[in-house]
Amino acid sequence: METIPYSSSFLRALITGSTDPCVSIYLSTKRDDGGLRRAPIHLKNYVTAIESRWEERGVRTSVVRELVAPLRKLIDDEKFWQSQHRHGLAVFLRSTTLRCFGLRNSPRPGLWIGSRAYILPLLAREENSDPYRLLAVSANAAAVYDANRDDLHPLSIDSLPIDLADALRLDQPTALVQVMNSPVGATFHGQGGEIDRRKSELHDYFRMIDRALHSYLAKIHLPLVFAGVDYLFPIYREVNTYPMLVPDSVSGNPEHMGLVELHRRAEAVLEGWRRSILERDLADFEKSVGGPRTADLLTDVLAASHEGAVECLFVAAGRSVWGRYEPEIDRLALTYPDDPASDDLLNLVAVQTLKHRGRVYLMAGTEVPHGVVAAALLRYARSTTS
Secondary structure (H helix, E strand, C coil), rough: CCCCCHHHHHHHHCCCCCCCCEEEEECCCCCHHHHHHHHHHHHHHHHHHHHHHHHHCCCHHHHHHHHHHHHHHHCCCCHHHCCCCCCCEEEEEEEEEEEEEEEEECCEEEEEEECCCCCHHHHHHHHCCCCCEEEEEECCCCEEEEEECCCCEEEECCCCCHHHHHHHCCCCCCCHHHHHHHCCCCCCCCCCCHHHHHHHHHHHHHHHHHHHHHHHCCCCCCEEEEECCCHHHHHHHCCCCCEEEEECCCECHHCCCCCCHHHHHHHHHHHHHHHHHHHHHHHHHHHHCCCCECCCCHHHHHHHHHHHCCEEEEECCCCEEEEECCCCCEEEEEEECCCCEEEEEEHHHHHHHHCCCCCCEECCHHHHHHHHHHEECCCCCCCCCC
């Protein structure tokens, strides 16, 4: 058994498809406080609890044993536990399919059994490891990398020009090469016609790169981060046709950076972009407060999420609200965690928002607008929102 690198694509697989009961388990695997040593013991206790709960609900003992067999096998998998290097572990079991995700944070240990995966701890900003693409450009090289928070790997794209000379079939593009590699930025020397020609060559170079990338990126729809000396990015933006180009860039000549430094700077740019989206969404919520495009009563947020009306959801980390919600008649009843038919309603509203391609922000309770457990900015006005 191996841990799977967590990403939104795996998250979507968790929350869609099968309606079979799902077991969600979170464990601390932090080595320096003994978490990794205790994790198999906690997992064993959780398996015993799962067996008891299912047998109490009338599931035959033989069926229960078959269902939990993958978890029991995991308990005794020494190689699996020795390979854990993250601070936390998320384990999901549906039918007999087991998925394990390594987490950067040490989660609050817990067991959840219900009709859907318990995903809230996965939504912490620190856990985001969604892939993106990095375009690193200089006169001597154009390279594209497959990247996420952990890794950076070069990609081979057949139609991508190797360098400026390859793109424009130039025998001696030395003047333009010197401009592109200049540490002080774009200083074009020469007569007006020559300057215009050099700028035109840059545009042509970038158009070729954009064409090569567009046909490739259109299939995967991932953010694109640009790396290059400062004056290149505005020129690239002029010819770019890919809608998910990140508005800030990695500044500097990629040839003068190692891959580790290039990756570090790209992560900083991407994190800044994600933070700006959160700040924009919070500002939009505040501008819309009191109108029909915001909801901060849990009943309204639940109804809107099931309709697909939630554009972005702000939900309090570490909180739970247990209940049963019937979307067909918009009825909510609060319950207790040990009620077999109850849901953590905050998890439910997050799942429904993500199913409909909304954005979910897991936040400290004090950061959620109006201090509520869940608030939502809606895509459209709902007449029933109070």
